[in-house]
Amino acid sequence: MxxxxxxxxxxxxxxxxxxxxxxxxxxxxxxxxxxxxxxxxxxxxxxxxGGPANPATIGSAFDWMVRFMVHPRPDLRLALIGVRIPRVRQAVHELALMLDYPDRDGSGSVGTARFSGPVAGSEADHQLLARACWALALLTDLYRVGPTPGSPLMALAPRSITAEKLLDLASPEAVEELRALRASxxxxxxxxxxxxxxxxxxxxxxxxxxxxxxxxxxxxxxxxxxxxxxxxxxxxxxxxxxxxxxxxxxxxxxxxxxxxxxxxxxxxxxxxxxxxxxxxxxxxxxxxxxxxxxxxxxxxxxxxxxxxxxxxx
Structure with a gap:
């Protein structure tokens, strides 16, 4: 990428x-x-x-989880900044639609960064949201630190990436750890x-x-x-x-x-x-x-x- x-x-x-x-x-x-x-x-x-999941990715995914806990559609642009491949960007927009982001003009909404709070958070299924936050964390790390050897993203063919393939990157152990952190x-x-x-x-x-x-x-x-x-x-x-x-x-x-x-x-x-x-x-x-x-x-x-x-x- x-x-x-x-x-x-x-x-x-x-x-x-x-x-x-x-x-x-x-x-x-x-x-x-x-x-x-x-x-x-x-x-x-x-x-x-801690568990077997990468602790740095867990931290970044938890950041995303809290964003969804305080707003139903937080801004996703941070996960898009580091990616230039159109298919990968489209996969993120597909993921946004799965999380109930509007698609008023066909280009896909990237959410909101500033708002008057507090407001209710996302009502998305907790497991789906945890998997999505893991994918968003990997994409954010791509922007912040660049391609990292061993990152699950590096094993994907960029031009065949879909929202489902991004969701599949989260292991059951990572999802369970994020579930516990969310409960806290x-x-x-x-x-x-x-x-x-x-x-x-x-x-x-x-x-x-x-x-x-x-x-x-x-x-x-x-x-x-x-x-x-x-x-x-x-x-x-x-x-x-x-x-x-x-x-x-x-x-x-x-x-x-x-x-x-x-x-x-x-x-x-x-x-x-x-x-x-x-x-x-x-x-x-x-x-x-x-x-x-x-x-x-x-x-x-x-x-x-x-x-x-x-x-x-």
Whole structure:
């Protein structure tokens, strides 16, 4: 399959130790040890262990699952960006029709990225939806990281791909794991979001996304939420605990800083780890002040980050 090359991503920039953007965030907001300790203490035991399915694809598929849980027809364009072959794109549109997307003009609807929420999610059959989310995850990874050896997509003949063949890529084990993760989100995440009335966005991009690829998971009426399915770190006795890793903190801060014009009015940030059924949120001004060790003028920090990125990206 053909992948569209593009700008570097926020994730890649923050992973590079010599990156000016990473240094900017660490130097200004690097006091996160106490935050990490509180997070570890607040998280309970591992509730949903990993299985034989690829953990990275599970994470991406769960992102898609949550999008369908908060909107009946979330925007599918992220799964289409990396594919130029018309037949593959058509297969995604066929998949959309199976998930009750309208086809008013014959070209196929790709759904909605922004809406006034909360709203009811998709009513599609849960197993069908899990299989669809697995296929969408594989296509999204094609855009984000390029063709990956061992990816089930690589075994398909691109010009013979259909929606059914995409659905068949999900193993029973992957579907079962996604079912358990969905049940966790149904119980913990959705009730916490139900009171957040206002502007919602799934897969939101920011003003700064014009300088580097950056799309968050979910913004619900001012809450920027990062979704995780990580198993966490191992204790000496072999059990696992949920950890708030530095890359996750930097990624959240990166999204906040890239919202140069305060388009999303982000007032809080949070992390939901479905494997632990654990949701934590932080009031943004208080979090920034703690991580910086001083009061923070977010408008000034965004302007400085914008200037930094404009000089080297």
């Amino acid at each position: 053909t992948v569209v090359s593009g700008r570097t991503s926020l994730t890649a920039v923050l992973s590079a130790r010599n990156s000016p953007a990473r240094s900017f965030i660490q130097e200004r907001f690097g006091r996160w040890q106490d935050l990490q300790a509180r997070y570890r203490e607040s998280a309970g035991p591992l509730a949903i262990p 989100a149904d119980r913990i995440l959705l009730p916490a979001l139900a009171a957040r009335h206002g502007a919602w966005a799934v897969g939101p991009t920011f003003a700064g996304s014009s300088l580097m690829n950056a799309d968050a998971d979910l913004i619900a009426a001012g809450l920027l939420l990062e979704l995780k399915t990580s198993l966490g770190s191992k204790r000496r006795d072999g059990t696992r605990r949920s950890s708030l890793e530095a890359p996750t903190i930097m990624q959240l801060l990166g999204y906040v800083l890239l919202d140069f014009s305060d388009e999303f009015a982000i007032a809080a940030v949070g992390v939901y780890n479905a494997r632990y059924a654990h949701l934590t949120t932080w009031h943004l001004p208080e979090l920034l002040a703690e991580l910086a060790g001083r009061p923070v003028d977010l408008k000034e920090e965004r302007a400085a980050f914008h200037e930094l990125l404009s000089t080297y990206v």
